[in-house]
Amino acid sequence: MVATDQLSRSFAALADPTRRAILERLAAGDAGVVELAMGSALTQPAITKHLKVLERAGLIARARDGQRRPARLQLDGLAPVDDWLRRAHAEWSHRLDRLEFHLAAQAESATHEEIPNA
Amino acid sequence: MVATDQLSRSFAALADPTRRAILERLAAGDAGVVELAMGSALTQPAITKHLKVLERAGLIARARDGQRRPARLQLDGLAPVDDWLRRAHAEWSHRLDRLEFHLAAQAESATHEEIPNA
Numbered sequence: 001m002v003a004t005d006q007l008s009r010s011f012a013a014l015a016d017p018t019r020r021a022i023l024e025r026l027a028a029g030d031a032g033v034v035e036l037a038m039g040s041a042l043t044q045p046a047i048t049k050h051l052k053v054l055e056r057a058g059l060i061a062r063a064r065d066g067q068r069r070p071a072r073l074q075l076d077g078l079a080p081v082d083d084w085l086r087r088a089h090a091e092w093s094h095r096l097d098r099l100e101f102h103l104a105a106q107a108e109s110a111t112h113e114e115i116p117n118a
Numbered sequence: 119m120v121a122t123d124q125l126s127r128s129f130a131a132l133a134d135p136t137r138r139a140i141l142e143r144l145a146a147g148d149a150g151v152v153e154l155a156m157g158s159a160l161t162q163p164a165i166t167k168h169l170k171v172l173e174r175a176g177l178i179a180r181a182r183d184g185q186r187r188p189a190r191l192q193l194d195g196l197a198p199v200d201d202w203l204r205r206a207h208a209e210w211s212h213r214l215d216r217l218e219f220h221l222a223a224q225a226e227s228a229t230h231e232e233i234p235n236a
Contacts, residue, residue, distance in 0.1 A: 011133035015126045020202070027209040075210045078203065084138070085196065085203070091145040092193045 006058070007080045013057035014081070018042065019050050023059060023073065030063075030070040124176070125198045131175035132199070136160065137168050141177060141191065148181075148188040 013019055022036060033051065037044045051071055054060045058077035062069045131137055140154060151169065155162045169189055172178045176195035180187045 005135055007138075008133045008135055011129050014202075015129035015133055017123055017126055020125075023206065024209070027206075027213045029213070073210050073213060075207075075214060078206065078210075082203065084132075085200065088141065088145075088196065089193075091142070092191050092196075095145045095147075095191060096193060 007084055009057045010059065010077065010081045013053050013059055016050070016053075019054055022047070022050055022054065022071075026060065026071055026073045030072045032068045032070045036071070125202055127175045128177065128195065128199045131171050131177055134168070134171075137172055140165070140168055140172065140189075144178065144189055144191045148190045150186045150188045154189070 025031060025036060033044050033047050036047045036051075040047070042050075051060065051062065054071070055062060059074055060071045060077070061074050062071050143149060143154060151162050151165050154165045154169075158165070160168075169178065169180065172189070173180060177192055178189045178195070179192050180189050
């Protein structure tokens, strides 16, 4: 999958249970690769790879603290995803409303058509 | 990317600008492959492939209407994504609150330490 736009990068970063687990772990506190690898079945290089994906998506930032590079959640990184979903919800609900209106109008006209036979 | 869980499938389905454009088009009304291919740079087989991804993610349903199989938005399909994001927001905000509290406490204790020198 070629995900060049920011929104696609964010969705793609979230489309992996391991990366979501890393984000959930970071909600408990900043952590570096070594800490994230502990208590995980993943190797440090695998964790590093996932962190890069999360960083490119703007979902984490990595500080420089001597040798350590602890990862920190970036709440702002969810903004494009939130915006898209909010818009989708508004548009989709509107679509459902119109469908319901259309079906109600059809039912109404069907009732009127039946009147001559009543 | 191996996306076996429903949530990963949903995020992965949304991680593509073409698939998001298809969803936005469907918000204006149900449409089949032929209609979706019109006014698009994509071939019908490419559209069919994208629709399969969206269908597996539960974001659309495809009716049977003779030869046509119009695609329809499934608002419920966004529920797992919404739930995850709502939870992430709550946890991440909580994390930020605690960080701020921690920093405020540090600043407070730094001020107290300065008092003897005042």
